[in-house]
Amino acid sequence: MTKAPPNFEQTLKTLETLVERMERGELNLEQSLQDFERGVELVRTCRSALDAAEQRVQILIEKEGVITLMDADIEAQRHGD
Numbered sequence: 001m002t003k004a005p006p007n008f009e010q011t012l013k014t015l016e017t018l019v020e021r022m023e024r025g026e027l028n029l030e031q032s033l034q035d036f037e038r039g040v041e042l043v044r045t046c047r048s049a050l051d052a053a054e055q056r057v058q059i060l061i062e063k064e065g066v067i068t069l070m071d072a073d074i075e076a077q078r079h080g081d
Contacts (some may be wrong), residue, residue, distance in 0.1 A: 008049040015042040 006014070018035045021027060027035065 006045075008046060011042050011045050011049070015039055015046065018042070 018039045022032055022035055022039075
């Protein structure tokens with residue numbers, strides 16, 4: 001059974017943890033380099049997830065039409081949302 005890839009939020013949390021560890025300055029050089037390399041991988045994973053989400057939103061906009069989104073914005077403004 002293959003393990004499912006972590007979701008965006010899990011990946012971001014892991015990245016934040018690595019950054020915090022590195023900022024404390026308690027790691028030796030090798031550990032810092034390993035954390036940095038892992039951080040670069042996590043940033044790429046997050047970027048890919050954001051790009052995929054952006055593409056899905058764009059497809060929905062094109063599919064549903066911009067008018068539908070504009071109508072929703074106008075309606076929200078009428079109700080003070």
